[in-house]
Amino acid sequence: MAVPKKRPSHARTFRRKRANEKRELVTVGVCPTCESPVLPHHACPSCGHYKGKEVKPVLEKEKKAKKEKK
Numbered sequence: 001m002a003v004p005k006k007r008p009s010h011a012r013t014f015r016r017k018r019a020n021e022k023r024e025l026v027t028v029g030v031c032p033t034c035e036s037p038v039l040p041h042h043a044c045p046s047c048g049h050y051k052g053k054e055v056k057p058v059l060e061k062e063k064k065a066k067k068e069k070k
Helices: 012-019 059-069
Strands: none
Touching: none
16 A cells, blocks of 8 residues: 655645636626726725615715815
8 A cells, every 4th residue: 555755745735735726807897877897796986886876975075075174
């Protein structure tokens, strides 16, 4: 019966286990309001809309509000 002479190193074991593990490309959708690229199930970073509703204020609006306060 074959017996290994030395213990396999961590790097060799890790390389063997991860040989078939591939990274998948991220699916990118299009925002229906501003047509900019957006990740699925996330609010649009440019307009702040999600499923047709504004859920997150955009940084431009926040900057304008800060300037008005000063």
